Amino acid sequence: MTTVLCEISLAVEPLRARFPEVEFIDISESLPEGVRGDILFGGVGDHSAEAIARGVRWVQLSFTGIDHAPTATLRAEIVTTARGAGAIPIAEYVMASLLASSRDFPRHWLREAPERWNFQRTSALYGQNLAVLGFGGIGRRVATLAEAFNMNVIATRRHESQGRDGHVTLVRTISELVANADHLVLCAPLTSETRHIINDDVLHFVRPGVHLVNIARGGLVDQDALRHALDEGRVRRASLDVTDPEPLPEGHWLYSHPQVFLTPHSSWTGTPFFSGAIDIFADNLARYLANEPLEGVIDRELGY
Numbered sequence: 339m340t341t342v343l344c345e346i347s348l349a350v351e352p353l354r355a356r357f358p359e360v361e362f363i364d365i366s367e368s369l370p371e372g373v374r375g376d377i378l379f380g381g382v383g384d385h386s387a388e389a390i391a392r393g394v395r396w397v398q399l400s401f402t403g404i405d406h407a408p409t410a411t412l413r414a415e416i417v418t419t420a421r422g423a424g425a426i427p428i429a430e431y432v433m434a435s436l437l438a439s440s441r442d443f444p445r446h447w448l449r450e451a452p453e454r455w456n457f458q459r460t461s462a463l464y465g466q467n468l469a470v471l472g473f474g475g476i477g478r479r480v481a482t483l484a485e486a487f488n489m490n491v492i493a494t495r496r497h498e499s500q501g502r503d504g505h506v507t508l509v510r511t512i513s514e515l516v517a518n519a520d521h522l523v524l525c526a527p528l529t530s531e532t533r534h535i536i537n538d539d540v541l542h543f544v545r546p547g548v549h550l551v552n553i554a555r556g557g558l559v560d561q562d563a564l565r566h567a568l569d570e571g572r573v574r575r576a577s578l579d580v581t582d583p584e585p586l587p588e589g590h591w592l593y594s595h596p597q598v599f600l601t602p603h604s605s606w607t608g609t610p611f612f613s614g615a616i617d618i619f620a621d622n623l624a625r626y627l628a629n630e631p632l633e634g635v636i637d638r639e640l641g642y
Contacts, residue, residue, distance in 0.1 A: 340627065343373070343389045345380025346400055349616045356620055360627075365389065377626070379619050381411045390414050396626065398619045404636055405528050405555065418622055418634040419642075422475030423614035424606035428553050429479035431605035435577035436463055436484075436521055438599070439549045463487040469519035470494075471512070471535070472526030472554065473503070480523055481506050492519070513543045521549045527642035528555035536560060541567040547574040553605045556582030561592070568597050579605040 340360045344350050347366040354362050363373060369385035374392045381399040387410035390397065396416040399407060402424060404417070411417065438444070440461045468484045470477045473495035481491045485505050492507040494515050501508055509515050512535065516522055522544070526532050536550070537560040550573050552559055561582060567573040579601045581592060592598050622632050636642060 340377065341375040342377045342379055342623070343369070343375035343385075343394065345378070345383035345386070346612075346616070348612065349379065349619070352616060353620060353623075357623060357627075360623070377623070378411075378414070381407060381417075386411050396632070398622055400615045400619075403527055403555065404642055405557075412636075412638070416632065417636045418632050419636060420615040420618045421634045423618055424611045425475045425479040426614070427608040427611055428476050428605045429483050431579065431601075432480050432523055432551055432553060433483050433487075435551050435599070436468070436487075436549070439521070439575050439577065440466070463489055465490070466520040467492065467518050469515045469522045470506075471515060471522065471524050471558075472496075473506070473508070474525065476553070477523075477525040480525065512540055516540060516544045516548070518545055519548055520545065521551065524550075524552040524554045524558050526554055526558060528557045529641035533557050534560040534563075536564070538563040538566070541572055544572055546572050548572070549575045549577070551577045553579045556580040556584060565591060565595070568595060573597070575599065579603055 342353070342360055342362045343365045344353070344362050345366050347364050350362050350364050363375065365385050366383065369388055375389060375394055376396070378386065378389050378394045378397045379400065380386065381397050386408055390410055390413065394414060396418070397411055397414040399417065399419045402419050402421050404412060404419065440463050442458070442460050446458050446460070464487060466489050468489045468491045470480055470491060470493040473493040477493060481493065484491050491505065492509055492515060494509055494512065524536065526535070535558055541563055550564070564573065564576060568576060575597050577599045578592065580603055584603060586592060592600060618634070622634070625632055
C-alpha cells in the first residue's frame with residue numbers, strides 16, 4: 339500500500355475519501371517513531387527532514403516557490419510544487435491593488451469634510467496598459483481578470499516568444515514590456531537570473547507614473563532603485579506584498595514612504611489556495627498511482 343505522510347491536517351479526510359487504497363498519516367503534530375512513507379505532502383513542517391530521511395521518495399510541496407523550502411526537502415528524489423494553487427486569491431489581490439491605484443484609495447476615503455465635493459482626480463482601468471512579468475498560472479489569471487476591465491495586457495515568459503496568446507500580447511524583452519505600462523505586475527519566480535530584474539536600468543525605461551505591483555518575491559526588485567524611482571516620480575505607486583528581507587525590519591523606509599502600500603505576504607491567503615493545493619496534489623497522486631509523469635516537477639538548475 340502507498341503511504342502518504344501529510345503535514346496539512348485538513349487535507350487528510352478529503353484525500354482519504356478520494357483514495358481509499360492509499361494510507362494517509364497526519365504528521366502535522368508529530369512523526370511517530372517507526373512511521374515511514376512513500377510520499378510527503380507539505381514540505382515545510384517540523385518533521386519534513388526526518389520524514390524524508392525515513393525513505394520518502396516524492397515530496398509534493400504545498401506552495402509554489404522553492405526559494406524558502408528547507409534544504410532537506412529539496413534533496414528528495416522527486417519534488418513537485420503547487421504551481422497555480424494561489425492564482426485565484428493572488429489575482430484578486432492584484433486587481434484590488436490596480437483599482438485602489440486608479441481610484442487613489444485610501445487617500446480619497448473621508449475622515450473629515452473635504453475641500454470639494456463631487457470632484458476628485460481619479461482614473462479608470464479601462465484602456466490602460468497592464469504589463470505582466472511572468473506568464474504562468476498566476477500571470478494568466480491576472481490577465482483574465484484584467485481583460486474584463488478592457489485593459490490592454492502585454493506579458494513576457496521564460497520561453498522567449500512574441501505575438502499573441504489569446505487577448506495577450508507577448509513580447510521578448512523587459513524593455514518592450516515596461517515601455518508603455520500603466521501598471522507593472524511581477525509574477526516571476528526568484529532565480530539567479532531574475533534577482534533584481536527590476537533595477538535602475540529597467541526603471542529608466544518605464545513610462546513615468548507607472549504603478550508597480552509585486553506579488554512574487556521581494557528579491558525581484560532592487561529596493562534602492564525603487565526608492566529613487568519613487569522619489570523622482572518615475573514610479574507613482576508601489577503595491578508590495580513581498581519585500582527583501584522578510585519579515586521587513588522595524589524602521590525600514592518601505593513602511594513610511596507615502597507612495598508605498600505594503601501587505602505582509604498575504605496575497606495568497608484564503609480558502610481557494612488551500613483547496614487548490616489539495617486538488618493539485620490529488621491530481622498528481624492519481625498520476626503517481628497510474629505510473630504517469632507528475633506535473634510541477636522542479637528544475638533544480640533553474641531554481642523553480
